[in-house]
Amino acid sequence: MLQEKANQVYEQAKAAIMAANDTKTLYAAKVQFLGKQGQLSSLMKEMVQLPKEERPEFGKLVNEKKKSLESQYELRENELKRQELETQIANEKLDMSLPGPQFNRGQKHPITHVIEEITDILSRLGYSVQSGPLIEKDWFNFEALNIPPDHPARDEQDTFYIDHNHVLRTHTSPVQIHTMQKEKPPFRAIAPGPVFRCDSDVSHSPNFHQIEALLIDKTVSMADLKGTIAYFVREFFGSEIKTRFRPSFFPFTEPSAEVDCSCPICKGKGCRMCKGSGWIEIGGSGLVNPKVLEQVNIDPSEWQGFAFGFGVERMAIIKYGISDIRLFSDNDIRFLSQF
Ligand code: DAH
Secondary structure (H helix, E strand, O other), X not given: OHHHHXXXXXXXXXXXXXXXXXXXXXXXXXXXXXXXXXXHHHHHHHHHHOOHHHHHHHHHHHHHHHHHHHHHHHHHHHHHHHHHHHHHHHHHOOOOOOOXXXXXXXXXXXXXXXXXXXXXXXXXOOOEEOOOOOEEEHHHHOHHHOXXXXXXXXXXXXXXXXXXXXXXXXXXXXXXXXXXXXXXXXXXXXXXXXXXXXXXXXXXXXXXXXXXXXEXXXXXXXXXXXXXXXXXXXXXXXXXXXXXXXXXXXXXXXXXXXXEEEOOOOOOOOOOOOOOOOEEEEEEEEEEOHHHHHHOOOOOOOOEEEEEEEEHHHHHHHHHOOOOOOHHHHOOHHHHOOO
16 A cells, blocks of 8 residues: 555655764665655655545645654754764864974084084184185195195195196195285194095095194194194093004104094904004194295294194094995985984
8 A cells, every 4th residue: 555655665764864874874865765756756656546535645644754754854964964073073183292293404414513523622722713725726735835746745645636737625734824824923723624536435535524733833842733632632532542643754744743543443453444453544743844834934943833634534434433434425314314
């Protein structure tokens, strides 16, 4: 019977409305039962099968069921919408205790860091910071430093020539000349900066950094030089690193000495880093050769001086125990961010 069928459809629709767990499923149920092509509409169409006198009552019945279903739908819809809003709010909740987004912060290159530290130590001893050009006249890089044209010392520093009269400076020592031309003695100056040599392996890089120091005064001795360097090395590396002076030769100093530090990796026992000797060379030093003073019109009978020039990468390698000098210029962020 059609009335019975109407009851069945009603019960199914009611169950579907109650069972819907989200608004989407609920809406699908609405379309299935209450929609234009839905099951209640089909019932209305089937009404023609009934005798005429029964039709109004059947129509009323179906309409009542429809109204009832519509209000059930509305109730369920409100309920589900509220639930959905609540879960959405719960999921979107701001947790004020969460850390903010991480930004990658830049930092100083380890070489800059080491230069600043060295500068800081020597500034405390009264040294001012000086600088000079990276492209030097041959005269500043060599001749004024008592390295004449055919001197073998020129071959030792594999030089990048710009033209026959200009070079990429092979050391920071030419800044000694610029400073002596500029300053009136007595004075103390340091000059950190890049230098260039045509050379590359684990312990040599074509561009690296040096820090030059120059002191000019009335009476200056090797004892002053040794005392200054020993103090500086202790301040920079800590008291466990020892210093040693080896007699050497540089055309611009007389006498000259090379400065070694005890190897921080093997603690002086001998390893690959120090080539088994237990010591690592950090640079050269000496008393300023009177011939250099003459070049810049400083009277050697009145003034004396000491100078030293250290490799900055060398010092960083010793301080941080790094095995390959080329890491400093490879720009690998994993290496750089360790400092
Ligand atoms: N300029 C030298 C070099 O690069 C190092 C050096 C030696 C610097 C002795 C000095 C010095 O100031 O006195 O090999």
